[in-house]
Amino acid sequence: MSSQVLSTQEVVGVSGLPDTAWVRFLRAHAALTRELSSRLEAVHELTLSDFDVLVQLYYAEGRRLRRIDLARSVLLTASGITRLLDGLESSGLVGKERCDSDARVTYAVLTNAGVRKIEEARESHLADIEELFGAPFSTQELKQLADLLARLPLAHTSEACSA
Amino acid sequence: MSSQVLSTQEVVGVSGLPDTAWVRFLRAHAALTRELSSRLEAVHELTLSDFDVLVQLYYAEGRRLRRIDLARSVLLTASGITRLLDGLESSGLVGKERCDSDARVTYAVLTNAGVRKIEEARESHLADIEELFGAPFSTQELKQLADLLARLPLAHTSEACSA
DNA sequence: TACGTATACTTGAGTTCTCAAGGATCATAG
DNA sequence: CTATGATCCTTGAGAACTCAAGTATACGTA
Numbered sequence: 281m282s283s284q285v286l287s288t289q290e291v292v293g294v295s296g297l298p299d300t301a302w303v304r305f306l307r308a309h310a311a312l313t314r315e316l317s318s319r320l321e322a323v324h325e326l327t328l329s330d331f332d333v334l335v336q337l338y339y340a341e342g343r344r345l346r347r348i349d350l351a352r353s354v355l356l357t358a359s360g361i362t363r364l365l366d367g368l369e370s371s372g373l374v375g376k377e378r379c380d381s382d383a384r385v386t387y388a389v390l391t392n393a394g395v396r397k398i399e400e401a402r403e404s405h406l407a408d409i410e411e412l413f414g415a416p417f418s419t420q421e422l423k424q425l426a427d428l429l430a431r432l433p434l435a436h437t438s439e440a441c442s443a
Numbered sequence: 444m445s446s447q448v449l450s451t452q453e454v455v456g457v458s459g460l461p462d463t464a465w466v467r468f469l470r471a472h473a474a475l476t477r478e479l480s481s482r483l484e485a486v487h488e489l490t491l492s493d494f495d496v497l498v499q500l501y502y503a504e505g506r507r508l509r510r511i512d513l514a515r516s517v518l519l520t521a522s523g524i525t526r527l528l529d530g531l532e533s534s535g536l537v538g539k540e541r542c543d544s545d546a547r548v549t550y551a552v553l554t555n556a557g558v559r560k561i562e563e564a565r566e567s568h569l570a571d572i573e574e575l576f577g578a579p580f581s582t583q584e585l586k587q588l589a590d591l592l593a594r595l596p597l598a599h600t601s602e603a604c605s606a
Numbered sequence: 607t608a609c610g611t612a613t614a615c616t617t618g619a620g621t622t623c624t625c626a627a628g629g630a631t632c633a634t635a636g
Numbered sequence: 637c638t639a640t641g642a643t644c645c646t647t648g649a650g651a652a653c654t655c656a657a658g659t660a661t662a663c664g665t666a
Binding site: 297298300301302304305306307308309310311312313314315328332335336339353355409412413414416417421422423424425426428429430431432433434435 | 460461463464465467468469470471472473474475476477478491495498499502503516518572575576577579580584585586587588589591592593594595596597598
């Protein structure tokens with residue numbers, strides 16, 4: 281009951297509008313992604329999701345990842361990944377590679393152009409993140425925030441398996 | 444320099460993947476909105492944005508708001524609001540009303556059906572938010588989180604007005 | 607070996623946004 | 637009173653997803 285108070289209780293300001301942690305979370309996300317993706321798009325012609333996928337590949341062993349694992353790590357659906365990679369493939373940033381041991385799977389592999397792209401885009405994008413997301417906080421607060429965010433569920437909790 | 448560390452530094456785990464506060468923020472948003480909107484859609488046939496807009500109207504004076512103000516408060520573009528309200532209008536949840544003093548503006552007004560809808564949807568949606576977003580935290584932590592989130596910029600910072 | 611089920615991926619259709627452009631109205635300054 | 641510029645809103649085109657359905661491959665089991 282006590283923890284319900286702040287997340288759902290209407291913290292009604294002068295305007296009469298509810299302003300909860302959840303609403304702030306939503307608004308902050310909308311504002312930040314809008315600005316960050318606009319900058320990333322303008323300078324490097326990449327979507328936030330593009331960048332996200334490229335980074336995952338960049339740090340993966342052999343700079344390759346099964347499409348399905350990629351989907352799960354960036355929280356897209358399988359079809360979302362197919363569409364996104366279509367774009368990155370036609371830009372020449374990633375390539376396909378077949379799996380010898382399982383003909384169902386296709387690997388997404390970072391090309392040399394992809395490596396160059398991510399190394400080139402990293403700096404300015406991280407600077408933008410720092411400016412918009414990092415600057416308002418001290419080191420300790422940022423750690424606090426990271427710890428709190430880490431507690432949020434990344435998948436469905438109850439699968440309602442009645443047994 | 445110190446605050447840059449945690450937001451951009453690669454907190455590389457065993458997997459070699461970066462996991463920063465920002466990345467956690469992105470992932471948490473994706474997971475939470477996916478689950479919440481899926482539930483809201485299933486039970487009440489409303490989008491998260493629909494709900495958001497209905498709540499804004501619900502708390503507004505006279506349960507009406509200029510479309511542009513509505514857009515700004517939920518962080519959508521003007522055209523986004525037009526499209527969203529198109530849907531709510533054809534569902535009979537909101538109506539249009541002209542402004543006597545300014546023929547450019549149109550008010551969005553909650554209909555009786557709209558009021559009923561929001562009052563009916565509120566309970567389960569707030570419970571879902573509590574379950575997924577509130578439950579992992581104590582009251583104090585939730586307040587901490589809200590305070591931290593409140594510091595994030597909701598609009599563009601520098602308009603680059605070189606002067 | 608063959609059947610059923612699970613997994614990996616793609617595709618068609620639809621949704622929810624965005625941006626750029628245009629129309630209408632207002633406010634101000636000559 | 638009229639030109640200029642700002643504001644409110646809509647519309648066409650398109651981006652970035654989602655879901656449902658389909659294909660192909662793998663695996664367990666009788």
